[in-house]
Amino acid sequence: MKIWKFRNGSEAGGCPPGWAEKLGVPQVVADLLWQRGLDSPARMDTFLSPGLRHLATPDCWPGMREAVDTLEQGIREGRRVLIWGDYDVDGITGATLMLQTMRFHEVPSSVHLPDRRTEGYGLNIPELERLAAEEGSGILLTVDCGISDVKAVERAKELGFTVVVSDHHMPPAELPPAHAITNPRLSEDNPCPHLAGVGVAFFLMAALNSRLGETSGKRMDMRRVLDLVALGTLADMVSLTGQNRILVKNGLLKIAEAKRPGLAELKGASGFSPVAALGAGQVVFNLAPRINAAGRLGSPTLAHDMLLTDSHDEAARLAQTLTSLNDERRAEEERIYKEALEQAEAAGNRLGFVLYGKDWHQGVIGIVASRIVETYYRPVLILCADGDTLKGSGRSVPEFDLHAGLTRCADVLLGFGGHRQAAGLRMAPERLEELRDRFDAVIREDLGDKPLTPSLKVDAEMPFSQASDFTVLKGLELLQPFGIGNPEPVFASQPLRVKKRKAFGHSREHISLEVTEESSGITLQAKAWRQADQIPDAIQGKRIRLAYTPGINAYNGIASVELRVRDWEILG
Template sequence: RLTSGQVSFQLVPRINAAGRLGDGGLALRLLRQKEFSAALPLAQQLDQLNTERKQAENAIHSEARTQVLDMLTREPRASLVLYGQDWHPGIVGIVASRIVEEFYRPTIILCQDQGSLKGSGRSVREFDLHAGLCQTADSLSGFGGHRLAAGLRLPLENLARFRAEFENFVTQQLGTNPLSPSLTLECQLDFAQASNQTFLKELEMLQPFGPGNAEPVFASPALLVKDRSPLGRGGEHVRLRLQDEHSGLILTAKAWRMGQTLTSSMVGKRIRIAYTPRLDTYNGITSVDVGIKDWQPAS
C-alpha cells in the first residue's frame, strides 16, 4: 500500500531528478507506461539520475557550507546569499533548504546560467522571502515564489548590490540577533501510546502533511539508548534502538543528519526526543517507525 510518505521521500525525488539534471520527459514517459516491462528501464534511469543528483547536491552543499562559515566568521549576518559559478541550477534549491535547516537564516543560492545569475531561495517561518525580493527588485531581472521559497535571476554585476540590499532588509525585519528554530510539540507521548496502531492509523488520516498541514510532533519521556548504528554511505544518519523504561517497550528510531551529535557514546545514556511515530510496512510486516526531529539529554 502506497503511503504519502513513500511518495514524498522515495518517488518524488526520483521523478524530480529527471527535470533537475536532464529531461523531465523521462519521468513523464514512465508515468504513461502501462506495462511493467516497459516502465522498469525508465525507473532504473530515474534511480540513476537521483543518485547523480545526491552526489552533486552533497558537493555543492559542502562548498556552500564553507562559504557560510567563512561569512559568519568575518561578521554576523541575518541572511545568506551564496554563489558558485559552476553550481547546478536544478540543485541549488535543495541545498538552500539544507543550509536553512542548519543555520536558520533566509538563504539564496546563485549560480551562472545563460549569461546571468540564476538562483533559488528558502526562508525561515519568521521572514517572508517573496516580500524581501520585492524590496530588492531593482537589482533583479525577475523573480517569483512565495513566503518560504522563491526563484530569481539577476545580472552578474548586481551580485554585491543585491547581497547588501537583501541583508539590510532581512536585518530590518528580524533584527541583528540570530534566530533559533523551534518545534511545536503536541504533547508528551510515551511508547505505549506511540505503538497503538489505532492511534497511528488516525494520524495517517491527517495526511498529506506539508507546510500548511504540519505533521504532529510529540515529546517523549526519558528513553534509554540501547543501540546505535550508522545509516547512509557516510554515516551521516543514525538508527537507534530506544527503550521507554516505564513500559519496557523498545522502538527503532531514525535521525537524519544527526550522526555527528548522536555518537556511539550515547549508548547506555538517557535522552528525550521530539519525534513523529508512523506505521511502516515492509514485506507485509507492519512496524512502528520513529522519526527523530530533535533530542536532548534526559535530566
C-alpha cells in the first residue's frame, strides 16, 4: 500500500471556463494540463499537437555552433570522422543517426561502440591509439559520452584528432580540452537541458546537414531519423517534456511506419506487427531491452548494424540474435535478482543497500538494481568483480539524489558518474564494507532514520461515468507519450464493491477484478499486473477504493473499457 498524494489540484484549481471547448477536448483533459502547469490555451495546444515546427533552432544549444563549425571545417579538409558512441540504446541510436547523416553527405566515417566488458564506458586510450594507428586520426566525434574523459581527450589530441564532444551527462568541474563541446547541461538557459544523447546528436546533425547542404545542394530529410531519436530518448528515461516530447511524439509515428528495416524486423521479433503503432511503454519494455541486450551480453555493433542495414533479411537475422541475447539476459537477471534479494533481506535495517556478487554480470546489475529499488523503496548499489576492482551500478528513489550522495562517498571510490537517480561506480574490493557504512550514513543524513513509504501521485477523483466514457478515454490518449515528466494520469475511484477476483497469466501472477461503483451501479473490469501476491482472495465482496488508470482495450478488435490498478485500499 502506498501513500496517496493528490497533485496540485487544490492549489491550481480547475482549468478556466471555455478552454476545453476551445481546444476540443474533454474537461478532464484540460484540467490535467492546467494542473501540470500549462497556463494558456496556446501552450496546451502545443502540448496536444507537438508539431516539428515547434523544434528549437540548433543555435539555442550550448556549444552547438562551435561544434558545427569545427565539424564542417574538418570535413571540408577531407578528414575522416570517427564516431564514438556508447553501448546502450541512447548511444547506439545516436551513433547510427550520425553515421546515416555522414553517409548521406558522402563523408568518410566509421563508428566505434565500446565493449562494456573490456573497454567500459566512454573514451579509452588504448582503443583510441589502436584506431589512430589503423584508420588515421581525423575527427573524433563523441555521442552520449566524452564530457568526463579529460585524459582520453588529451591523448586523442596528441594523436592528431580534432575532438568534438557531444554529450548530455552532467559536466564535471574540469571539462575535457576538446576543440568543441556541445552539451545542453552546460547551461540551463536553453530549450531543454534534459535532452538525451541521441537528441543532442539530432540537433547537431540537423545543423551540420543544413550547413553542408548550402554548398552541395543536398539536404537529408531529418525526419527519416526521428525513429532513432524516439527509441533512444525513451530508453534513456529522460523527461518527456518540451523538445523531448516533440521528438518522441513524431518519432513514434516513424516507428509505426517502420520504413527502417531494422525496426520493422525488431517489432516483428518482439511480437508486434511491423506496422503497429506502439506506445512509449511498448518501446521501453519490448524494443529497447533487445537493443540493450547487445551491449550487455554481446556486442553493441549487432544492434547498430541492424538499425543501419537496408536489407530486411539481414535485419531479421540480427533481430533474432538480439532476441536470443535478451532471453539470455532475462535468465541471468532472474538469477542475480534472487541472490541480491537474499542479501537485501540479510541487511534489513540499512536504509541503503550495497550488494555484491563476484560472478554477477556487469551488463545486468543495473536492471537488478532497479528491481531492488522497486521492491524495497531504498537506494541501491549493486557491484560485481571486474578484474582487480569492483564495478557497480546504482539506482535511487526520487527523494534521494544518488549522484550527490556518491559525491560525499567519493574518497571511498576510484570513480563514479551519473544522474540523480542512476549512477555507475568503481572501487577497490577491500573498501566494500566501508562503502556500505558510508552509503547508509549519507542516506540517513538526508532522509532520517526511518524507511520511506512509497507514495503515489493521484491526479483527481474520477467516477465510473467518466472512466467508461470513450470520449474521455480518447481525450486522455492525446496526452501520450507518457514517461518521466509526463506521467500517465492516475485517478481515485469512488467507493466500490468487489464482485469477483480472478487470477490469470502463465504463472497466475496477474489479477482481474470485477468492481461495481456503489453510487451509480456501473460495473467495470480492473486488472492488477504482477500483484497476485498482494491482492488476496479475501478481497472478494469487500468495499474498496482504487487508484487506477482507465484505458481502451481493443483485444480481438472489440473495444472495451479496462482499468489498470495502481493501488487499492479497503474501506470500513
